[in-house]
Amino acid sequence: MQLYESYTASETRYAQSDFYRRCGNSGLMLPRLSFGLWHNFGNITPLGVQQQILRTAFDAGITHFDLANNYGPPYGEAETNFGIHMDRDWRPYRDELIISTKAGYDMWPGPYGNFGSRKYLIASADQSLKRMHLDYVDIFYHHRPDPETPLEETMGALKTIVDSGRALYVGISNYPADRARQAAEIMKALGVPLLICQSRYNMFTRNIEEELLGTLAGEGMGCIVFQPLAGGLLTDKYIHGIPADSRAGHDPRYLKPDMITEEKIARVVRLNELAAKRGESLAQMALQWVLRDGRVTSALIGASRPEQIRENIKALQFPDFSAQELQEIEAILA
Numbered sequence: 001m002q003l004y005e006s007y008t009a010s011e012t013r014y015a016q017s018d019f020y021r022r023c024g025n026s027g028l029m030l031p032r033l034s035f036g037l038w039h040n041f042g043n044i045t046p047l048g049v050q051q052q053i054l055r056t057a058f059d060a061g062i063t064h065f066d067l068a069n070n071y072g073p074p075y076g077e078a079e080t081n082f083g084i085h086m087d088r089d090w091r092p093y094r095d096e097l098i099i100s101t102k103a104g105y106d107m108w109p110g111p112y113g114n115f116g117s118r119k120y121l122i123a124s125a126d127q128s129l130k131r132m133h134l135d136y137v138d139i140f141y142h143h144r145p146d147p148e149t150p151l152e153e154t155m156g157a158l159k160t161i162v163d164s165g166r167a168l169y170v171g172i173s174n175y176p177a178d179r180a181r182q183a184a185e186i187m188k189a190l191g192v193p194l195l196i197c198q199s200r201y202n203m204f205t206r207n208i209e210e211e212l213l214g215t216l217a218g219e220g221m222g223c224i225v226f227q228p229l230a231g232g233l234l235t236d237k238y239i240h241g242i243p244a245d246s247r248a249g250h251d252p253r254y255l256k257p258d259m260i261t262e263e264k265i266a267r268v269v270r271l272n273e274l275a276a277k278r279g280e281s282l283a284q285m286a287l288q289w290v291l292r293d294g295r296v297t298s299a300l301i302g303a304s305r306p307e308q309i310r311e312n313i314k315a316l317q318f319p320d321f322s323a324q325e326l327q328e329i330e331a332i333l334a
Contacts, residue, residue, distance in 0.1 A: 007089045010059035019061045019316065023222030023297045026195055028169065030098065032291055032316060034064035035309070036226060036300040041081050042072035045304070054085055056306035058093070060313045066198075066224075066300055067132070068102035068143060069124050075107055079131035086133045097138070101128045102173055102198075104143025116146030116154035125166045140167035141198060144174040151179070155186040162192050171221075173198035177211035184219040194221055196297065201225035201290055203234055203271070203333055204264065213295045222297035225290055229301075231259075234286040236272050239265060270332045274325065284315035289329065292321060 020029040035057045041050055054065070071078035079101065090097060103124035106114045113120060125140055140161050142154055158170040171194055172183055180197055187194045197216050199208050205227070216223050229235060238260050268282070275285040290299050303309045321329075 007055055009055075009093060013059050013061050016061055016316070021222075021294070021297050023196055024216070025220035026169070026193075026222070028098070028195065030064050030222065030224065030298045031062050032298055033062055033287065033312060034066055034098075034224060034298045034300050035062050036066045036302050037078045037082060038066075038068070038071055038226070038300075039302050040304050041067075041078035042074065043077055044073065047081060047084060049305075050081060051085055051089065052306050053303050053309065055089065056309045057303075058097075060309060062309070062313075063096055064098040064100070064298065066100045067128075068105070068141075069128050070105055070107050076127075076131055079128055083131050083133040099132070099134065099137050100139035100141060100171075101125075101132070101137050102141035102143040103128070104141070104146070104173070115144075116142055116149040116157075118153050118157040118160070121154065121157040122160060122166075125161050129166065136165055137167050139169045139171055139195060141171045141173045145176070145179050151182055152186060155183055155190065158187065158194075159190045159192045169195040171196040171198065174200075175212075177215040180212060180221075181215050181219065184221060194219070196222040196224055198224045198226060198300075200227050201296070201299075202228050202230045203286060203289060203329070204230050213293065217295050223295055224298045224300060225296055226300045228290045228299040229283055229286050233260065233264065233268065234271070235283045236268075236281065239269055239272065267332050271329070274328060274332070278318060278325070280315065280318050281311065283312065284318065287312060287315040288318060288321070291316075292326075 019031055021032055022028070023030050035054070040053070065082070067078055067082060069076065069079065103121050104116060107124060112123070121142065129135070129137065140158065142158060146154060161167045162170055170187070170192065172180060175183065175197060184194050197212070199212060201208050208223070213223060232238070271285070272282040275282045278285060287299055287301070290296055301309070301312050303312075
């Protein structure tokens, strides 16, 4: 007996012709806004809510769903839940989706469930495919640099993951510029170029501007950024304090109350005023801002409610920043 409403994707999901950007020098296009299943796809969110969020994203043209082996809580739960959604909704649309996962952080006990060994990465890829009910992922990432394992071993494992059909493309995440350059050169020599690097980037965290973006462009790689809203700080949510139903209020795993300083809130207030002058929300302006640089292929957004996705998508409809507006933002952030 079918206990859920069947799904037919919106016929207008590809109506925005400029919604996609080429990922580096590859043939792959990614939506300018992609959807991450980092926070709200474990056991803390009902499956029905998850389903509505994913459907809303795809109906809006978001074709890229991003996961990792340890997303939850508990570890693995986001992938397990995605496997349920895959069977319920996404099997007919598999060839329209870019599904990614990662391994590199702690996942299971003992010496083989963490970092970047060949043993860990290949075993994790197999586990992820089983949890998600997939034959392959489109992108498999090494989630963070491993200071102990030779980079040649880690990159060799990524090559095996592609050669074996477990993934179509591979990428890296949280790599600094020098390690990204080394990884890219190794993979080019192996005949499997790295597609993309995933890094944290927002108005308050800008270190990738110093060298990494230029390195990735020089290596022909794309860049997808996470936390473009600084965990919700770059919204109007915290201007008047910490709401009880906010992430910092009830789930402070990634945005702790002590990170919401008076100095940052003062900047948020001024940024919010500028956004209002532009006729948009601060969240929409913050998304526009990370995408202002064409070297950023896509920005990952999350959501706990479908309407948040609808509002975020509107960010792409506003005019580009003027030089004066960009200068004003720089002055606020200085």
